[in-house]
Amino acid sequence: xxxxxxxxxxxxxxxxxxxxxxxxxxxxxxxxxxxxxxxxxxxxxxxxxxxxxxxxxxxxxxxxxxxxxxxxxxxxxxxxxxxxxxxxxxxxxxxxxxxxxxxxxxxxxxxxxxxxxxxxxxxxxxxxxxxxxxxxxxxxxxxxxxxxxxxxxxxxxxxxxxxxxxxxxxxxxxxxxxxxxxxxxxxxxxxxxxxxxxxxxxxxxxxxxxxxxxxxxxxxxxxxxxxxxxxxxxxxxxxxxxxxxxxxxxxxxxxxxxxxxxxxxxxxxxxxxxxxxxxxxxxxxxxxxxxxxxxxxxxxxxxxxxxxxxxxxxxxxxxxxxxxxxxxxxxxxxxxxxxxxxxxxxxxxxxxxxxxxxxxxxxxxxxxxxxxxxxxxxxxxxxxxxxxxxxxxxxxxxxxxxxxxxxxxxxxxxxxxxxxxxxxxxxxxxxxxxxxxxxxxxxxxxxxxxxxxxxxxxxxxxxxxxxxxxxxxxxxxxxxxxxxxxx
Numbered sequence: 001x002x003x004x005x006x007x008x009x010x011x012x013x014x015x016x017x018x019x020x021x022x023x024x025x026x027x028x029x030x031x032x033x034x035x036x037x038x039x040x041x042x043x044x045x046x047x048x049x050x051x052x053x054x055x056x057x058x059x060x061x062x063x064x065x066x067x068x069x070x071x072x073x074x075x076x077x078x079x080x081x082x083x084x085x086x087x088x089x090x091x092x093x094x095x096x097x098x099x100x101x102x103x104x105x106x107x108x109x110x111x112x113x114x115x116x117x118x119x120x121x122x123x124x125x126x127x128x129x130x131x132x133x134x135x136x137x138x139x140x141x142x143x144x145x146x147x148x149x150x151x152x153x154x155x156x157x158x159x160x161x162x163x164x165x166x167x168x169x170x171x172x173x174x175x176x177x178x179x180x181x182x183x184x185x186x187x188x189x190x191x192x193x194x195x196x197x198x199x200x201x202x203x204x205x206x207x208x209x210x211x212x213x214x215x216x217x218x219x220x221x222x223x224x225x226x227x228x229x230x231x232x233x234x235x236x237x238x239x240x241x242x243x244x245x246x247x248x249x250x251x252x253x254x255x256x257x258x259x260x261x262x263x264x265x266x267x268x269x270x271x272x273x274x275x276x277x278x279x280x281x282x283x284x285x286x287x288x289x290x291x292x293x294x295x296x297x298x299x300x301x302x303x304x305x306x307x308x309x310x311x312x313x314x315x316x317x318x319x320x321x322x323x324x325x326x327x328x329x330x331x332x333x334x335x336x337x338x339x340x341x342x343x344x345x346x347x348x349x350x351x352x353x354x355x356x357x358x359x360x361x362x363x364x365x366x367x368x369x370x371x372x373x374x375x376x377x378x379x380x381x382x383x384x385x386x387x388x389x390x391x392x393x394x395x396x397x398x399x400x401x402x403x404x405x406x407x408x409x410x411x412x413x414x415x416x417x418x419x420x421x422x423x424x425x426x427x428x429x430x431x432x433x434x435x436x437x438x439x440x441x442x443x444x445x446x447x448x449x450x451x452x453x454x455x456x457x458x459x460x461x462x463x464x465x466x467x468x469x470x471x472x473x474x475x476x477x478x479x480x481x482x483x484x485x486x487x
Contacts (some may be wrong), residue, residue, distance in 0.1 A: 002215055009260025013215065021084060024068045029159060036155040043099045043153055050092045054079055077315060079306050085202035099153045178203050198290075216258065225264045225349035229274050252277060308469050312447055318473060322482070325439055333411070364449055372481055413479050422479045431480045456485075463487040 006013045028035050038056055042048040057079055061069035072078040072089060080089045103111075111123040178198045183192040200206050220228070222241035225248070233248040245264050249257050252274065256264045412422070419434075420427035432440075432453075442449055451459065453475045463470060463485060471486035 002211065005219075006216075006265075009263060009265070011216075011258040011260050012267055013258075014341065024083070025080070027066055029162070036159050039095060039099055041153045042151050043096050043155075048096060052093055053093050054093060054330055060340070084204070099155050101154060102152065169342045178205065180275050213268060217268045218265070218266040218271055221263055229278065231364065232274070232277055297399075304467070304469075311449075311469060311471065314447070318449070321439060324438065327433075335413075412480075419480070423477070425453060425477075427482065428475050428477070432475055456483075459485045 003013070006056040008243045028032070032041075035057065038060070039053065042053045042056065054077055057069070058071050060066075068082045070080045070082065070087075072080055075091070077093050078089050078091045080087055089177050108123060111119050112215050114120050114123075154243075180196055182196060183190045184195060226241050226244045229248050229252075232242065233244065233245045233251050235251070236244075238244065238247075242259060245259060249259075249264075252265075254270055254273065256267050257270065415431060416422065416427075422428065422431075440446060446452070449472055451462070451472050451474045455477065459472055459474055462472060464487075466487055468487055471484060474483055474485065475481075476483050
């Protein structure tokens with residue numbers, strides 16, 4: 001096959017020497033003079049014996065008539081076959097009896113009608129072509145055909161099975177997996193070098209390695225070779241694949257290569273040299289990828305940083321807006337103090353700072369003030385605080401909006417009377433529409449960070465799909481106010 005491919009591609013190659021087993025196969029398989037054929041002939045003779053079978057083999061193949069056969073002078077029942085791996089002596093005692101060992105008609109018929117599909121398939125198979133016969137076809141066979149089928153010897157069945165195997169192998173591209181024993185003792189971590197080398201020689205691996213080393217073991221089509229090693233050539237003057245292949249081989253300073261009609265023929269050591277030359281291009285490609293990915297990452301980081309700064313400014317603006325709303329609410333409540341008689345707003349120490357703090361409950365007010373409620377029962381009244389005489393002078397002038405603290409319970413009671421329970425959605429929406437809508441809505445649209453009256457779970461679902469640092473603002477579900485959710 002090696003030389004046939006060289007001739008079809010039109011390349012000049014030295015004649016490869018290898019051991020041809022054709023004569024050995026003819027010794028066993030040839031008709032009518034072959035070991036298996038002679039064994040079948042002797043099995044049909046009633047007076048034939050194992051000794052007569054050996055004598056017939058010696059007559060046809062002995063006395064140097066066949067290079068793979070030799071006579072054993074010491075034993076009249078034995079003969080020697082020269083296999084590829086070495087000489088093997090066979091003792092013919094029992095050959096004829098075992099070759100006639102065929103199943104009776106009743107047993108074969110029983111297996112043919114078995115309930116197991118595999119058994120029926122095995123006994124309906126035709127070893128001559130490997131196909132199966134239907135029951136209808138078996139019924140129409142003549143008695144002579146059935147008798148011939150039943151008298152098929154073991155050697156004939158083996159020869160037919162071997163022929164089927166050879167036909168299938170020639171029609172396909174088999175891949176052989178050869179298993180080697182490291183030692184004969186079946187022990188772990190024991191490697192018998194001589195024993196393994198003998199196995200490699202017997203299975204033909206050493207011969208195959210030698211043939212591949214002497215010939216062109218690497219064969220690539222023109223297009224495949226150009227696609228794999230096209231970067232090694234700087235000459236791109238031609239579009240023909242064969243010319244491109246020649247430029248690549250010449251510029252890489254390779255020797256002992258040949259170009260066929262459709263393939264490039266290389267020695268076993270050429271791919272290693274070509275791969276070394278390709279490594280610098282692979283390293284350059286990795287460097288370019290690393291630089292480009294770094295550029296993309298830095299660009300993405302700058303984009304995220306800009307988004308973060310923008311979001312931070314929006315949050316600061318929102319917090320400032322909330323403080324302004326708080327200040328306006330305090331001023332509104334201060335103005336309502338004149339219309340709704342009741343408790344006055346408690347005085348706040350200026351040293352507490354300018355940023356509003358959570359309001360103090362009645363039980364935590366200073367001892368200098370007392371609480372009174374002159375409103376009618378069931379009607380809301382604002383808290384009134386009576387301040388000592390030392391702090392009465394110009395109290396109304398020194399109290400600013402950022403210095404006022406309103407009792408939270410009183411404020412909640414007031415908003416509940418006006419809008420309803422804070423746990424109801426409609427109440428929160430009325431509160432937002434009457435007091436917060438003009439401040440949140442800008443030019444008829446809401447900011448992108450404001451999502452209105454959505455639930456907590458819906459807010460978590462929206463933030464789960466965003467990157468870290470994103471936030472949203474929604475109307476609280478349990479109180480009059482806003483909630484800030486962030487990831």
